[in-house]
Amino acid sequence: MLTFNTLVGVCLLYVIMLFVVAFVADKRARRSKVRFLTSPMIYTLSLSVYCTAWTFYGAVGNAARSGLEYVTIYLGPTLVMIGWWWFLRKLVRVGRSQRVTSIADLVSSRYGKSNLLGVLVTLIAVIGTTPYIALQLQSVTLSFAVFARDRSAGWIIPDLEQTAIWVAGGLALFTILFGTRNLDVNERHHGVVTAIAVEAVVKLVALLAVGIFVVWGIGGGPQGIAAAMEQAIQAAPEGAWTLQGGRWVGLTFLSAAAFLTLPRMFQVLVVENVDERQLATASWAFPLYLFLMSLFVIPIAVVGLAILPKGENPDLFVLTLPLYFEQDGLAMLSFLGGFSSATSMVIVASIALATMVSNHIIMPIWLSTRLGAGASEYRDARQILLSARRLSIVGILALGYFYYRISGGGSALAAIGLISFAGVAQVLPAMAGGLFWRGASRSGAVAGLITGFAIWAYTLFLPSFGEAGVMSASVLAHGPWGIEALRPQALFGVNGLDPVVHALFWSLVLNCVVFVLISLLSFPSPLERLQAAQFVNVLDHSGPARGRSFNAATSEDLLVMAQQVMGSDQAQAWFQAQAEQQGKQGYLPDTTPDFIGRLERELSGLVGTATAHAMIAQILGGAAVSVDDLLAVADETQQMLEQTSQLEAKQLELTTTARQLSEVNEKLTQLSIQKDAFLSQISHELRTPMTSIRAFSEILRDGGASDPAAAARHASIIHDESVRLTRLLDDLLDLSVLENGQVQLYPRHEVLHEVLDRAIAATSSVIDQEKMHIHRNRSDEGVALYTDTDRLAQVFINLISNAAKYCDAKGKRLAIRVRQRGGRLQVDFVDNGSGVPFESQSMIFEKFSRLSDQAAAGGAGLGLAICREIMDKLDGSITYLPGQSGGAFRVTLPVGSHSPFGRTWPSDINHL
Amino acid sequence: MTRQVLVIEDEPNIAEAISFILSRDGWSVSTHASGTTAVQAVRDAKPDVLILDVMLPGKSGYDILQDLRSADDTRALPVLMLTARGQKTDRELAERLGVNRFMTKPFSNSEMLTNLRELVGG
Structure with missing residues (x-):
């Protein structure tokens, strides 16, 4: 006699057993002894999360209502598995090479890491999966209820809803314990997968046991079953058991699509896949499993219909038949089978959904609030991520529970399952397009997903709440606002289709059309194009994804690689130290995850995190280097290039500086020589x-001298030379002052002829002595000046006395001509001598450039240099005029009030 | 026998001073002011000793000395060089070119006489 306590006790024991299985598997995985976990059988069995309580209980119910139609649910996955070489292989390869963590991640990654797509797929998955989780809660709760009703004398369940809460809570706890114990970069959960595999066996054994009992125990063997079938077909309502071609094709396609896009299926198929070769085995083993699961569905259904009282829920025949015949043990096994189906689905689905929700919704939000945080804060990210996962699991189960409460638990299991299938199937175009069509773009994927999802919600999901639910009966019957074309279950006037097929048809067709059109019209970003190439051509440039088996990587390879990065000696010393820590001799430590991690950190410091990860990943031969890695590597390389170019720029700068320095040095040397x-x-x-x-x-x-005249002459020479010496010193000082710019100018108003008069007066002695004639045109000389006229006079004196001294004509003549041109005053001094030889003209204004053969004239050769300095200070100039009849100098001056007096002149290093 | 001395000096006052000093000491003095024609002047005058200024118009005293030292008839001519640029390098250059005596302006009259007498061996 089964009591409630027994039932709960058995359940608890069963769960504890699963715990142990999962725990041991996890532990072995962590110690890298993953060999048995990589067995294709475990992988195949884990795929059985496809067979949920819906399959376990609902298939029989479905068969009881619609005959063989339930087979479509198995047919779809079977076709996918058989054709694994074309689609699944590529999907798994991409998943491995891109280190995809969920279907949302896959789609987002394919379309240029679009988080919008990640969020969209996550939402679709959550909304699509929620009814499914509700379905599992419903089936478990119902199965409890079956026992309660039958044993009402012994025990009763006080409240079905409370049972559902307990079940949901327990499942959440189990999932959190094993799904989020630690974070694996690859999001693999060896423990959970192993537990799921055990549950798969329980499911199969339970269903087979019930089937065998039904066929040979009570049905009278195959003949009896055949007879019961005849009877059932006749008893069934008209047409219920006849094959509907459209619905068959639709449902087969739908189950195939769902098999690929359901988050939990993606989790076990792609994410938990450890080795691509597992697929080959699963391609025949999983269809076999499905075949066995479906083998006794019809017999159980027809026998149930024949034997059990009318009105009995066919969804529970698997359970009620053994109970009817008081087979407590078998009923218990059957109950555990259903329990297994429900729990495995809920656990895997909530792990998959939690990964998606936390990765695509919670973490981006958390990170955006932490923008600009230092690296240290990101160390918390791990903890935050785990909390987010746990929170998501609780939230997802809570959603499922509330859906169960709201939908009232009344619908047939199969109907709910199909709604879910159709919802998640909307991801298929974006996924398949992404794998096979490089032209598929982000915009197209977004638009297609939104279109398909909206149509699904409108035509299937919202109507599923019933006429009293979200949509009113009138909307269902006549369309919103009475527009018949928009009737949710007969869009665009397409009548007579099954609601599921109708919804599937419109949502997927429009989804595809929009996806393709927008993709053709939009231009993908560079990252998107890169990812597209990576996805579509994944089979061309990557080897089969093998397990990241640490044992496969030889330490030696790692050592060789590390030597290239760290330098030979350092790498050897480091490896030796690591080996020593492991208690080993030599240079080759075991490639434990711990060691790999440390090596990665060590290399990160030298080549950057991404590069280090990529290098080690390459050698370990596990996950191929993803685009992410490559981009990160490129990023690092870019940084290094920038540093290099900065260095080059600095070097260039240094070279320039060195050249400038050497130029300055040369100049200084030159100056020193000049000095x-x-x-x-x-x-x-x-x-x-x-x-x-x-x-x-x-x-x-x-x-x-004895001769007094000679003595007098000697004395006068001494005198003249002293005067010459003094004049030289005066000139030197004058020049020095002028050149250093420290000269003080005293501008005043004076007319030009007055200045010339003074200059001629000052040189009268030498003029007289040399008998030089001066020609002036006084009418031109009435120019008003405002300048330092004493300095100007000094220039004139110099020029006049030079002319007097150096003019070599017989009758010396000097013409002084005045002109005004362009706001400047020109005063020319032209004598009738032979002038300055051409080759000397460029030098006469230099210091000590006295024409040597006229040294007797007594100048020190500084006069013209001084003149040039003075005219420079007066904002004017003095030049030699070639091509005149004799020696000719031109002095120019600005006329007018503007003059630069009072300025301090910068000292000029060129002049000592 | 009167010693012949040629003074090649472009500064007239200095040339006059040297002439006076040497004449008073009993030398036969001739002067020449141009560097360009100095070598020819030496050949023409055939002096016993030469007083040669460095800074001469047209041709420097060093060039003249070099020319004299490379010609057979003047190679052995005793030369006293005078320069107003009394730097060490000037003296070195002159000695390398084969000068006999080197004096910096301004000079002591008696010292010049001593040098000249030594040069002509009397």
């Missing part, structure tokens, strides 16, 4: 008069 030359010149100029002075003074001291 030496100048000092040498000064020395010469000073020593020359001193020589005469000393020589004649010694002559005088030693008695002098």
Whole structure:
């Protein structure tokens, strides 16, 4: 006699057993002894999460209502598995190479890491899966209820809803414990998968046991069953058991699509796949499993219909038949089978959904609130991520529970399942298009998904709440606002289709059309194009995805790689230290995950995280390097290139500076040479008069010339040379002051002819002595000046006395001509001598450039240099005029009030 | 026997001073002011000793000395060089070119006489 306590106790024991299985498997996986976990059988059995309570209980119900139609639900996955080479292989390869964590991640990753798509697929998955989870809660609760009703004398379940809460809570706990114990980069859950495999066996054994009992225990063998079938077909309502071609094709396609797009199926098919070769085995083993699962569905259905009282829920025949015949053990097994079906589905689905919700919704939000946070804060991310996962699991189960409460648990299991299937199938175009069509674009995927999902919600999901639900009966019957074309279950006037097929048809067709059209019209981003190539051509450039088996990677390969990065000696020392830590001799430590992790960190410091990860991943031969990795590597490379180019720029700068320095150095050397030359010149100029002075003074001291006239001449030479010396010193000082710009100018108003008069007066002695004639045109000289006229006069004096001294004509003449041109005053001094030889013209304004053969004239060669400095300060100029009849100089001056007086002139290093 | 001395000096006052000093000491003095024609002047005058200024118009005293030292008839001519640029390099250059005596302006009259006498061996 089964009591409630027994039932709960058995359930608890069963769950504890699953715990142990999962725990051991996890532990072995962590110790890298994953061999038995990589067995294709475990993989195949884990695929059985496809067979939920709907399949376990609902298939019989379906068969009882619609005959063989339930087979379509198995047919779809079977076709997918048989054709694995064309689609599944590629899907798994992409999933592995891109390290995809969920179907939302796959779609988002394919379309340029679009988080919008991630969110969209996550929402579709959550909404599509919620009824499914509700269905599992419903079936478990119903199965409890079956026992309660039959044993009302012994025990009763006080409240079905409370049972559902307990079941949901328990499942949440189990999922959290094993689905979120730790974070695996690949989102693999060895423990859970193993537990699921055990449950798959329980399911199969339970259903087979019930089937065998029904066929041979009570049905009278195959003949009896055949007879019961005849009877059932006749008893069934007209047409219920006849094959409807459209519905068959539709449902087969739907189950195939759902097999690929259901989050939990994607989780076990792709994410939990450890080795691509598992697919080959699963391609025949899983259809076999499905065949066995469906083998006794019809017998149980027809026997149930024949034996059990009318009105008995066919969905529970699997349970009620053994109970009817008081087979408590078998009933218990059957109950555990259903329990297994429900729990495995809920666990895997909630893990898959939690990954999607936390990765695509919660984490982006959390990260956006942490924008700009330092790296240290991101260390919390792991903890946050785990919390987000746990929260998501609780939330998803809560959603399922509330759907169960709202829908009232009344609908047939199969109907709910098909609604879910059709919802998640909307992801198929984006997924398949992404795998096979490079032209598929993000915009197209988004638009297609939204279109398909909206139509699904409008034509199937919302009407599923019943006429009292979201949509009123009138909307269902006549369309919104009475528009017949928009009737949810007869869109565009397409009548007479089964609601599921109708919804599937319109949602997927429009989904595809919009997806293709928008894809053709939009331009994908570069990242999208890159990802498209990676996805579509994944089979061309990647080897079969093998397990990231640490044992497969030899330490030696890692050492060789590390040597290239770290340098030979350092790498060897580091490996030796690691080996020593593991208690090993030599240079080759075991490639434990711990060691791999440390090596990755060590290399990260040298080549960057992404590069290090990519390098190790390459050697371990596990997950191929993803685009993410490559982009990160490219990013790092970019940074290095930038640094390099910065270095190059700096080097260029240094080269330029060095060149400038050497130029300056050269200039300084040049200046130093010039200075030496100048000092040498000064020395010469000073020593020359001193020589005469000393020589004649010694002559005088030693008695002098006997001739008084000669003595007088000697004395006068001494005198003249002293004067010359003094004048030289004066000139030098004058020039020095002018050149250093420290000269003070005293501008005043004066008319040009007055300045010329003064200059001629000052040179009258030499003019007289040289008998030079000066020609002036006084009428031109009435120009008003505002300048330092003393300095100007100094220039004039110099030019006039030069002319007097150097003019070599017989009758010396000097013409002074004044002109105004373009706001400037020109004063030309032109004599009738032979002028300055052409080759000397460029030098005459330099210091000590006295024309040597006229040294006797007594100048020190500084006069014109001084003139040039003065005219420069007066904002004017002095130039030699070639091509005149004789020596000719032109002095120009600005006329008018503007003048630069009072300015301080910068010292010029070029002039000592 | 009167010693012949040629003074090549472009500064007239200095040339006059040297002439006076040497004449008073009993030398036969001739002067020449141009560098360009100095070598020819030496050949023409055939002096016993030459006083040569460095800074001469047209041709420097060094060039003249070099020319004299490379010609057979003047190779052995004793030369006293005078310069107003009394730097060490000037003296070195002159000695390398084969000068006999080197004096910096301004000079002592008696020292010049001493040098000249030594040069002509008397």
